[in-house]
Amino acid sequence: MPNVMIRVKDDGNLLFYIAKKDQEDEIASVEKDTEDEWGGEVELTDGSKYYIDPISPRPSFPTTLRFKRAD
Amino acid sequence: MSELTREETEALIQEVLEVYPENAQKDRAKHLAVNDQSVEQSKKCITSNRKSLPGVMTIRGCAYAGSKGVVWGPVKDMIHVSHGPVGCGQYSRAGRRNYYVGTTGVNTFGTMNFTSDFQEKDIVFGGDKKLAKIMNEIDQLFPLNKGVTIQSECPIGLIGDDIEAVAKKATKEMEKPVVPVRCEGFRGVSQSLGHHIANDSIRDWVLSNRDGDESFESTPYDVSIIGDYNIGGDAWSSRTLLEEMGLRVIAQWSGDGTLAEMENTPKAKLNLLHCYRSMNYVSRHMEEKYGIPWMEYNFFGPTKIEESLRKIASFFDEKIQQGAERVIEKYRPEFEAVIAKYRPRLEGKRVMLYVGGLRPRHVIGAYEDLGMEVVGTGYEFAHNDDYDRTIKEMGNATLIYDDVTGYEFEEFVKKVKPDLIGSGIKEKYIFQKMGIPFRQMHSWDYSGPYHGYDGFAIFARDMDMTLNNPCWGKLQAPWLKSEEEPEAAAAGA
Ligand code: SF4
Numbered sequence: 001m002p003n004v005m006i007r008v009k010d011d012g013n014l015l016f017y018i019a020k021k022d023q024e025d026e027i028a029s030v031e032k033d034t035e036d037e038w039g040g041e042v043e044l045t046d047g048s049k050y051y052i053d054p055i056s057p058r059p060s061f062p063t064t065l066r067f068k069r070a071d
Numbered sequence: 072m073s074e075l076t077r078e079e080t081e082a083l084i085q086e087v088l089e090v091y092p093e094n095a096q097k098d099r100a101k102h103l104a105v106n107d108q109s110v111e112q113s114k115k116c117i118t119s120n121r122k123s124l125p126g127v128m129t130i131r132g133c134a135y136a137g138s139k140g141v142v143w144g145p146v147k148d149m150i151h152v153s154h155g156p157v158g159c160g161q162y163s164r165a166g167r168r169n170y171y172v173g174t175t176g177v178n179t180f181g182t183m184n185f186t187s188d189f190q191e192k193d194i195v196f197g198g199d200k201k202l203a204k205i206m207n208e209i210d211q212l213f214p215l216n217k218g219v220t221i222q223s224e225c226p227i228g229l230i231g232d233d234i235e236a237v238a239k240k241a242t243k244e245m246e247k248p249v250v251p252v253r254c255e256g257f258r259g260v261s262q263s264l265g266h267h268i269a270n271d272s273i274r275d276w277v278l279s280n281r282d283g284d285e286s287f288e289s290t291p292y293d294v295s296i297i298g299d300y301n302i303g304g305d306a307w308s309s310r311t312l313l314e315e316m317g318l319r320v321i322a323q324w325s326g327d328g329t330l331a332e333m334e335n336t337p338k339a340k341l342n343l344l345h346c347y348r349s350m351n352y353v354s355r356h357m358e359e360k361y362g363i364p365w366m367e368y369n370f371f372g373p374t375k376i377e378e379s380l381r382k383i384a385s386f387f388d389e390k391i392q393q394g395a396e397r398v399i400e401k402y403r404p405e406f407e408a409v410i411a412k413y414r415p416r417l418e419g420k421r422v423m424l425y426v427g428g429l430r431p432r433h434v435i436g437a438y439e440d441l442g443m444e445v446v447g448t449g450y451e452f453a454h455n456d457d458y459d460r461t462i463k464e465m466g467n468a469t470l471i472y473d474d475v476t477g478y479e480f481e482e483f484v485k486k487v488k489p490d491l492i493g494s495g496i497k498e499k500y501i502f503q504k505m506g507i508p509f510r511q512m513h514s515w516d517y518s519g520p521y522h523g524y525d526g527f528a529i530f531a532r533d534m535d536m537t538l539n540n541p542c543w544g545k546l547q548a549p550w551l552k553s554e555e556e557p558e559a560a561a562a563g564a
Contacts, residue, residue: 005355005359007355007358007359017355019352019355022120022267022454022455022456023454023455023456024455024456024459025112045111045112046112046114062355062358062359063359064359
């Protein structure tokens with residue numbers, strides 16, 4: 001269950017930063033991404049997947065969240 | 072020497088790896104790569120931030136070096152106690168050339184060495200009492216200090232001293248921040264973890280000290296310089312450019328920086344991050360907690376400076392944007408003259424680099440402005456996000472090496488035959504004895520600053536001075552010279 005900081009990149013895409021591993025990747029897709037819900041399965045551009053229970057309302061970024069590894 | 076093709080570079084790596092036993096070969100192969108600009112994510116081609124194998128000659132430092140030497144050390148009005156045996160602090164004392172203004176020993180303490188000088192009895196019975204006593208002594212002898220940090224060396228973690236408790240008590244008694252930093256040298260794989268630990272201690276013990284205190288009046292144009300350690304005055308030559316374009320620099324982290332500046336940084340409108348590797352952690356934290364955006368910039372060489380100034384200005388209004396253009400135009404005749412003077416002397420020369428946090432990629436632009444080419448680069452302690460940022464800066468089919476060993480570096484140099492090498496003090500004399508011009512790129516070889524337009528002029532002069540030095544033609548004893556080699560003497564010119 002890594003702690004992950006999500007922040008907005010210059011081009012508007014979201015970055016997924018795992019502090020512990022110093023790993024930064026772009027988010028490719030989010031299962032639920034609407035005005036009042038954000039979360040579910042999150043896929044990164046390198047193909048790895050993480051899961052978080054959907055949060056409502058959509059949090060404002062940057063923020064730190066706890067993800068689960070999904071595979 | 073002509074350019075190496077991709078296949079030749081790959082063959083070179085294979086050849087160098089051959090001498091290792093099988094396991095070491097497999098491990099080291101992951102750290103050496105041929106650059107391919109089409110790769111988006113560096114982890115596909117290079118592995119980094121792994122423990123160095125015992126037996127190879129690594130050039131890395133320790134976590135204590137990352138915290139005391141890099142991040143905390145330059146904060147000039149605090150006293151940084153090297154907690155443990157005397158050597159760690161004494162042998163690294165004042166070696167980094169972080170310039171500062173102030174009276175050393177009175178209100179600034181940058182080049183002094185404070186240590187708890189552990190003896191056998193401290194290891195056996197614990198050093199907390201001694202540390203508490205040191206805090207009292209410090210406050211009596213140096214009353215103008217603004218705070219103290221306790222930089223743990225290896226033994227502290229091993230014997231399990233509770234420096235946090237001492238720090239809390241001392242904070243109350245002295246009414247100044249006393250920051251315990253758990254940066255024992257054995258932690259992590261390199262100095263990189265020391266940066267992270269130091270960043271976390273700033274976050275926990277310093278940043279929020281003035282939350283709710285509005286006595287500092289901020290303006291819409293407040294920025295802070297993060298990750299510039301003022302080596303040879305770097306931060307000063309950067310700061311003048313920012314101020315000329317209309318911004319107000321409210322903090323320097325940490326070269327020539329003070330505790331008060333750090334505490335006031337949450338009032339900035341934008342954090343300008345020069346060394347990404349060593350201070351991205353605290354910048355991320357400030358973005359999350361205080362909503363301060365941060366951006367990476369590069370003040371090496373006019374091309375990159377121009378790009379960076381415009382990018383910085385884009386965060387602000389018209390007035391600053393005009394200011395940026397004005398600054399660029401003001402310095403244009405200056406840097407054009409520098410290029411006109413030195414480019415003909417340096418054109419086409421090839422450089423290999425092996426440095427630390429940001430320079431393996433940041434200085435590439437400055438060399439290119441002088442018509443030079445970087446044919447190999449590598450980091451001591453980078454992570455994958457650094458290599459992500461490097462791939463695009465480097466030419467195709469150039470060499471990239473992570474945590475290069477002494478042996479590999481020498482072999483690469485023998486084959487690639489660069490005209491100039493930029494690396495650290497440990498590499499300097501080996502390569503100079505091999506007859507290759509060398510610049511120390513950690514401390515600018517006792518020169519500097521290299522940042523900003525003023526710094527570029529010095530950078531160009533230094534590179535010329537080193538490369539075109541007549542001594543390189545005189546390395547061979549006259550009686551060993553073959554008859555048909557008279558051109559060596561002309562190398563200087
Ligand atoms: S590794 Fe330990 S003993 Fe060596 S310099 Fe670093 S802190 Fe000191």
